[in-house]
Amino acid sequence: MTRSKNWFDAHDWDRVQRDIYTTTARQVEQALGSSRRSLDDLKALLSPAAQAYLEPMAQLSHQLTQKRFGKTIQLYAPLYLSNECQNICTYCAFSLDNKIRRKTLTDSEITQEAQALKQLGYDHVLLVTGEANQTVGVPYLKNAIRLLQPYFAHISMEVQPLDQPDYEELIAEGLHTVLVYQETYHRDTYRNHHPKGKKSNFQYRLDTPDRLGKAGMHKIGLGALLGLEDWRTDSFFTGAHLHYLERTYWQTRYSLSFPRLRPIDLLQNDTITSRSFERCMTDRDLVQLICAYRLVNEEVELSLSTRETPRFRDHVLKLGITSLSAGSKTNPGGYAVEPESLEQFTISDERSPADMVDVIRRQGYEPVWKDWDKLLTSR
Amino acid sequence: MDRQPLTIADKTFTSRLFTGTGKFGSAQLMEDALLASGSELVTVALKRVETQNSQDDMLIHVTHPRLNLLPNTSGVRTAKEAVFAAQMAREALETNWLKLEIHPDPKYLLPDPIETLKAAEELVRLGFVVLPYCHADPVLCKRLEAVGVAAVMPLGAPIGTNKGLRTIDFLEIIIDQSQVPVVVDAGLGAPSHAAAAMELGADAVLVNTAIAVSDEPVRMAMAFKLAVEAGRMAFEARLARPSLTAHASSPLTAFLDE
Numbered sequence: 001m002t003r004s005k006n007w008f009d010a011h012d013w014d015r016v017q018r019d020i021y022t023t024t025a026r027q028v029e030q031a032l033g034s035s036r037r038s039l040d041d042l043k044a045l046l047s048p049a050a051q052a053y054l055e056p057m058a059q060l061s062h063q064l065t066q067k068r069f070g071k072t073i074q075l076y077a078p079l080y081l082s083n084e085c086q087n088i089c090t091y092c093a094f095s096l097d098n099k100i101r102r103k104t105l106t107d108s109e110i111t112q113e114a115q116a117l118k119q120l121g122y123d124h125v126l127l128v129t130g131e132a133n134q135t136v137g138v139p140y141l142k143n144a145i146r147l148l149q150p151y152f153a154h155i156s157m158e159v160q161p162l163d164q165p166d167y168e169e170l171i172a173e174g175l176h177t178v179l180v181y182q183e184t185y186h187r188d189t190y191r192n193h194h195p196k197g198k199k200s201n202f203q204y205r206l207d208t209p210d211r212l213g214k215a216g217m218h219k220i221g222l223g224a225l226l227g228l229e230d231w232r233t234d235s236f237f238t239g240a241h242l243h244y245l246e247r248t249y250w251q252t253r254y255s256l257s258f259p260r261l262r263p264i265d266l267l268q269n270d271t272i273t274s275r276s277f278e279r280c281m282t283d284r285d286l287v288q289l290i291c292a293y294r295l296v297n298e299e300v301e302l303s304l305s306t307r308e309t310p311r312f313r314d315h316v317l318k319l320g321i322t323s324l325s326a327g328s329k330t331n332p333g334g335y336a337v338e339p340e341s342l343e344q345f346t347i348s349d350e351r352s353p354a355d356m357v358d359v360i361r362r363q364g365y366e367p368v369w370k371d372w373d374k375l376l377t378s379r
Numbered sequence: 380m381d382r383q384p385l386t387i388a389d390k391t392f393t394s395r396l397f398t399g400t401g402k403f404g405s406a407q408l409m410e411d412a413l414l415a416s417g418s419e420l421v422t423v424a425l426k427r428v429e430t431q432n433s434q435d436d437m438l439i440h441v442t443h444p445r446l447n448l449l450p451n452t453s454g455v456r457t458a459k460e461a462v463f464a465a466q467m468a469r470e471a472l473e474t475n476w477l478k479l480e481i482h483p484d485p486k487y488l489l490p491d492p493i494e495t496l497k498a499a500e501e502l503v504r505l506g507f508v509v510l511p512y513c514h515a516d517p518v519l520c521k522r523l524e525a526v527g528v529a530a531v532m533p534l535g536a537p538i539g540t541n542k543g544l545r546t547i548d549f550l551e552i553i554i555d556q557s558q559v560p561v562v563v564d565a566g567l568g569a570p571s572h573a574a575a576a577m578e579l580g581a582d583a584v585l586v587n588t589a590i591a592v593s594d595e596p597v598r599m600a601m602a603f604k605l606a607v608e609a610g611r612m613a614f615e616a617r618l619a620r621p622s623l624t625a626h627a628s629s630p631l632t633a634f635l636d637e
């Protein structure tokens with residue numbers, strides 16, 4: 001039995017959900033009042049009862065974040081390398097059954113995209129692909145990292161889960177961070193949304209952070225896709241997963257993200273229906289979630305993408321977030337090569353990095369482009 | 380009264396307040412606060428600066444005749460990585476001074492004593508002026524001294540916590556035994572904490588978060604400056620220590636006066 005299974009089996013979905021929904025005001029107050037908050041406190045802070053305490057939660061989250069991270073916000077940009085994918089995921093435009101034109105960037109196109117991002121000021125890039133092992137497997141990724149190394153101080157990756165030796169190989173090339181979202185921690189819901197392809201293996205995905213930790217990855221990003229299942233329960237599981245990982249792979253840094261489902265372009269697709277968005281959360285809910293995570297974990301990095309609206313992003317910037325993407329394109333070649341190709345999802349905040357820098361500065365924060373140096377990792 | 384200057388390796392400092400450059404809301408505010416603090420030694424995280432670029436925003440704002448740069452190795456997890464990073468820092472920032480930081484634990488950022496000692500030994504051999512950030516461990520501090528570090532930088536409390544001198548019992552021993560300057564680093568959240576460290580006999584303190592994150596970093600920098608001066612002055616003037624016993628009666632020795 002893997003260790004991952006241990007932590008996962010220690011929490012029963014239905015029970016966790018019941019605990020969250022029956023939380024009393026008194027339990028929320030206890031959670032707010034304690035100086036070291038536990039996973040039980042996380043349940044309380046994620047509960048409907050905690051909504052009445054949103055302002056004190058936000059105040060506390062703001063204070064704790066400033067104490068740890070100062071008045072700084074890090075900036076990064078996603079770089080989509082390919083939209084090829086062998087999986088069916090019911091919420092994604094790259095899904096195998098969505099009849100879009102597929103594209104994978106060539107070496108010179110990767111370089112062009114890198115130069116375009118560099119011109120915008122970026123030093124931290126997040127590589128994104130679908131899951132197509134023939135075309136964008138480990139050799140492709142290795143080559144991409146090698147091409148991008150000269151341009152960026154910090155390279156992150158959000159691609160299909162890999163085996164431990166693959167991660168070790170990519171770390172040796174200069175990979176610093178891997179983001180892998182469980183999408184949902186509810187087994188049955190997971191199965192419904194991932195009917196075909198390697199991704200349908202729930203356990204393999206759940207164990208990915210363990211393989212990353214064993215490989216010695218510097219940073220691991222976790223998250224649930226908010227909208228697939230009850231967000232409160234899924235967010236608790238994300239928090240419990242983080243709790244376990246921090247204690248097991250104590251030399252690794254962690255970040256959490258909050259991908260809320262966004263509308264996608266539906267091209268001749270029967271699998272993707274509006275059903276996917278039934279459980280979407282409100283802005284108020286997302287603020288609660290950000291604050292709840294900060295209150296139980298003062299050190300974790302919290303990242304917000306351009307899925308959110310400008311108004312929302314401007315306001316939550318002070319509430320606990322430590323990194324933002326800006327001016328993002330979610331299509332391969334979106335920055336320079338082929339701006340018109342199909343996006344993975346529609347972004348909400350289309351402001352340029354320069355505009356975002358203005359917004360950050362006006363709020364009294366310093367935009368940070370660089371917070372890593374590849375020289376720090378000797379090989 | 381002339382204040383005693385502080386000498387570390389080949390440099391003499393009139394200010395005993397060292398400062399950090401992280402967490403400020405803007406580079407300009409950082410510069411203003413550093414200058415207001417009177418500090419002459421500022422740490423710079425290698426990971427934050429573009430070492431290839433002379434127009435780097437952070438570097439521009441710390442380039443000042445009075446400010447000496449102390450690059451730090453924040454981000455490394457092993458002695459091997461630290462030595463490599465130090466060599467890069469020396470080349471890029473043209474200084475052989477180094478704040479050695481090895482904290483493999485990214486949550487509490489606690490220094491790794493074993494890797495730190497290993498790296499310190501190697502870096503001293505390579506000609507660096509090494510100031511290691513370490514736990515308030517008296518034995519470790521002596522071991523670091525033995526391999527030739529220029530000062531030791533024990534923590535007052537976990538970094539960024541603003542909790543003050545939680546390690547005071549060990550700091551007293553370190554200060555008592557040390558033959559190199561002792562710089563209390565990390566955890567100092569208020570000017571009174573800095574003053575207390577100086578009264579205790581620390582040679583200097585290093586402050587970052589408490590200044591950077593305050594509502595008015597410039598004023599807070601000045602407050603720390605004054606507190607460090609006050610604390611040092613009190614130490615040099617021989618602070619009256621609380622005595623162990625009352626002096627009124629001496630039951631065991633009174634017979635001598637009879």
Ligand code: SF4
Binds near residue numbers: 092
């Ligand atoms: S979410 Fe990922 S794996 Fe699923 S279809 Fe989209 S790109 Fe493929």
